[in-house]
Amino acid sequence: MSTLSNATNIFWQECQIGNPERQKLLNQKGCVVWITGLSGSGKSTLACSLSRELHSRGKLSYVLDGDNLRHGLNKDLGFKPEDRTENIRRTGEVAKLFADAGLICVASLISPYRRDRDVCRAMLSDANFIEVFMNMPLELCEARDPKGLYKLARAGKIKGFTGIDDPYEPPLNCEIEIKQEGGVCPTPNVMAGQVACYLEEKGFLEC
Ligand SMILES: Nc1ncnc2c1ncn2[C@@H]1O[C@H](COP(=O)(O)OS(=O)(=O)O)[C@@H](OP(=O)(O)O)[C@H]1O
Numbered sequence: 001m002s003t004l005s006n007a008t009n010i011f012w013q014e015c016q017i018g019n020p021e022r023q024k025l026l027n028q029k030g031c032v033v034w035i036t037g038l039s040g041s042g043k044s045t046l047a048c049s050l051s052r053e054l055h056s057r058g059k060l061s062y063v064l065d066g067d068n069l070r071h072g073l074n075k076d077l078g079f080k081p082e083d084r085t086e087n088i089r090r091t092g093e094v095a096k097l098f099a100d101a102g103l104i105c106v107a108s109l110i111s112p113y114r115r116d117r118d119v120c121r122a123m124l125s126d127a128n129f130i131e132v133f134m135n136m137p138l139e140l141c142e143a144r145d146p147k148g149l150y151k152l153a154r155a156g157k158i159k160g161f162t163g164i165d166d167p168y169e170p171p172l173n174c175e176i177e178i179k180q181e182g183g184v185c186p187t188p189n190v191m192a193g194q195v196a197c198y199l200e201e202k203g204f205l206e207c
């Protein structure tokens with residue numbers, strides 16, 4: 001694991017106990033499950049449901065939720081494009097640390113810009129970054145509107161709201177797509193099962 005820095009005279013420190021030893025201890029492989037989608041598409045619901053499913057299987061996960069991170073680590077950031085980019089970059093770096101710790105890190109953020117998500121993907125080996133696209137129609141998200149934000153955005157009281165007057169760029173090559181079947185959204189358990197199956201098939205749930 002190494003990283004680039006603007007600072008000079010910086011050296012990478014290795015420890016005897018590294019990622020392989022931690023993964024063996026946990027009997028799982030660290031990775032990042034990155035959930036992207038519109039506000040109200042079900043990102044947090046899937047993240048929590050997946051975390052519960054993994055916990056029940058004896059697997060250690062940790063959820064990094066955009067809303068929650070904006071209460072602390074990212075509290076200095078707003079929703080301008082450059083702030084969203086920095087929000088995603090920081091979260092990607094934290095997710096990378098959790099994956100290195102051996103955890104299944106579940107990041108759930110709108111992460112509307114493709115380039116920002118790809119920057120996070122490039123922080124890890126490609127197989128260890130699992131992009132999950134909540135492919136829910138805007139109409140559904142807007143009808144749900146659990147926080148009343150779409151209503152405020154439509155009324156012009158929130159500017160630059162994703163999907164209304166700020167863009168959302170859907171993934172071109174995501175590993176997992178969650179979408180409606182016959183106009184019906186899968187239940188949280190079914191969505192979590194879909195992701196857990198992927199992790200199992202790819203060998204992340206053993207070491
Ligand atoms: N302008 C604007 N656009 C989009 N979302 C907004 C905005 N203002 C506030 N919110 C609330 O912030 C939550 C999104 O935070 P994120 O960190 O996931 O956003 S981003 O990835 O940086 O775009 C998002 O949470 P979710 O609804 O859970 O997605 C909203 O509750």
Ligand SMILES: Nc1ncnc2c1ncn2[C@@H]1O[C@H](COP(=O)(O)OP(=O)(O)O)[C@@H](O)[C@H]1O
Pocket residue numbers: 037038039040041042043044045046144146185186187188191
């Ligand atoms: N699979 C689902 N089936 C039915 N309702 C859902 C589902 N996923 C999410 N919801 C509901 O939709 C709303 C938005 O979900 P949430 O997880 O907060 O979305 P996001 O984190 O993307 O903003 C919540 O009220 C939640 O209960």
